[in-house]
Amino acid sequence: MHNGPMSVVQSLEPPVVDVCCTPSGTDVLDAAEAQKRALVFKAMGDPNRLRLLSIVRASAGGEACVCDLTEPLDLGQPTVSHHLKILVDAGLLDRDKRGTWAYYSLVPGALDRAAALLTAP
Amino acid sequence: MHNGPMSVVQSLEPPVVDVCCTPSGTDVLDAAEAQKRALVFKAMGDPNRLRLLSIVRASAGGEACVCDLTEPLDLGQPTVSHHLKILVDAGLLDRDKRGTWAYYSLVPGALDRAAALLTAP
DNA sequence: CGGGTATATCGATGGATGTCAATCTTGATG
DNA sequence: CATCAAGATTGACATCCATCGATATACCCG
Numbered sequence: 001m002h003n004g005p006m007s008v009v010q011s012l013e014p015p016v017v018d019v020c021c022t023p024s025g026t027d028v029l030d031a032a033e034a035q036k037r038a039l040v041f042k043a044m045g046d047p048n049r050l051r052l053l054s055i056v057r058a059s060a061g062g063e064a065c066v067c068d069l070t071e072p073l074d075l076g077q078p079t080v081s082h083h084l085k086i087l088v089d090a091g092l093l094d095r096d097k098r099g100t101w102a103y104y105s106l107v108p109g110a111l112d113r114a115a116a117l118l119t120a121p
Numbered sequence: 122m123h124n125g126p127m128s129v130v131q132s133l134e135p136p137v138v139d140v141c142c143t144p145s146g147t148d149v150l151d152a153a154e155a156q157k158r159a160l161v162f163k164a165m166g167d168p169n170r171l172r173l174l175s176i177v178r179a180s181a182g183g184e185a186c187v188c189d190l191t192e193p194l195d196l197g198q199p200t201v202s203h204h205l206k207i208l209v210d211a212g213l214l215d216r217d218k219r220g221t222w223a224y225y226s227l228v229p230g231a232l233d234r235a236a237a238l239l240t241a242p
Numbered sequence: 243c244g245g246g247t248a249t250a251t252c253g254a255t256g257g258a259t260g261t262c263a264a265t266c267t268t269g270a271t272g
Numbered sequence: 273c274a275t276c277a278a279g280a281t282t283g284a285c286a287t288c289c290a291t292c293g294a295t296a297t298a299c300c301c302g
Contacts, residue, residue, distance in 0.1 A: 028193070029175040034168035042166030044239075046290080047155035050162075054150040066249060072149070079291055081250055100248045100299050115236035118165075167260080187279060200261055202280055221269055221278050 040114050043090035048073055049083050053092065053111075056104055063096070063105040161235050164211035169194055170204050174213065174232075177225055184217070184226035 029037070044050060051073055056064050070080045084104055087093040092110045096103045150158070165171060172194060177185045191201050205225055208214040213231045217224045 027175075028179050029172045031168065031172070034171045034175075038166055038168040038171055041162050041171075045159055045163030045166040047152060047159040048290085050155045050159055051150045051152070054148075054155075058149050075290095076292055077249070078251080078293080082290075085250085097249085097298095102249060111239045115239040118232045118236040169260085196260095197262055198279070199263080199281080203260080206280085218268095218279085223279060 037117055040090050040092070040117075043086050043092060044114070046083070048075060048079075049087055052080070052083055052087060052104075053106070056093065057106055063103040065101040065103050067101070069104075158238055161211050161213070161238075164207050164213060165235075167204070169196060169200075170208055173201070173204055173208060173225075174227070177214065178227055184224040186222040186224050188222070190225075 044053070052069055055069060055072060056062070059068070066077065066080055066084065069084070070077050073080060075083075084093060084095070088095050088104075092107055092114075093104050094107050096105065165174070173190055176190060176193060177183070180189070187198065187201055187205065190205070191198050194201060196204075205214060205216070209216050209225075213228055213235075214225050215228050217226065
């Protein structure tokens with residue numbers, strides 16, 4: 001076991017106050033919530049997926065079909081479909097299949113909500 | 122090859138206007154910038170690392186040492202050190218070694234800058 | 243109905259990643 | 273100096289993940 005820097009043992013330049021380093025459970029992320037949030041950030045933790053989001057956002061009408069996303073990323077169509085699915089599962093993209101084509105668009109406010117997870121606890 | 126939904130071939134309910142689905146290179150993330158940003162989000166794409174950030178932020182004095190982070194995460198000390206290194210490399214945490222202990226703190230503004238990457242292109 | 247096209251899904255594969263046990267490094271203590 | 277503690281590093285290992293080729297699924301058109 002260990003007794004941390006708040007202990008008097010081995011006190012060179014210890015915490016100024018006694019309660020220095022105890023997180024004192026204010027609002028620490030519990031494991032479940034952390035898992036949920038990690039899913040969103042993990043979805044954005046891939047360069048190609050970030051570019052997908054960027055292209056969709058920059059597209060006229062706010063939507064783009066897979067055929068328009070495959071070429072600029074220099075990836076195979078199955079790979080692009082795979083990335084899109086991850087972004088949809090993360091709640092960042094919406095999928096709308098019209099006829100043969102599938103149109104992807106940003107979920108309104110999703111990116112802002114993700115950003116809010118960082119600025120506000 | 123393919124010719125996309127803007128082509129007249131197979132036009133069932135095609136894009137309303139001709140230039141519908143061309144991203145028309147407004148401000149699409151280039152590969153290099155995407156890679157850089159992905160690094161930050163990948164660092165946040167792990168539940169334990171999100172909890173580390175949360176605990177550090179909630180700690181008195183805005184800093185916490187490894188010994189205070191190992192227990193609440195129920196992870197081995199080497200694993201926690203590993204995660205902390207990733208967060209430092211991503212520019213999210215600062216490391217300050219004082220004596221035997223290493224104190225980690227949020228890099229001021231880092232989370233806000235990361236959030237800004239999402240709201241503003 | 244048969245051919246063609248856009249997308250999704252499946253299976254495989256190489257590389258990245260999270261975790262631990264063991265060890266190394268460094269600083270404090272007696 | 274010898275010892276001990278905190279933390280970093282290393283090596284190993286299992287798992288996950290990005291990617292591709294092949295195939296399946298809709299859907300449209302003639």
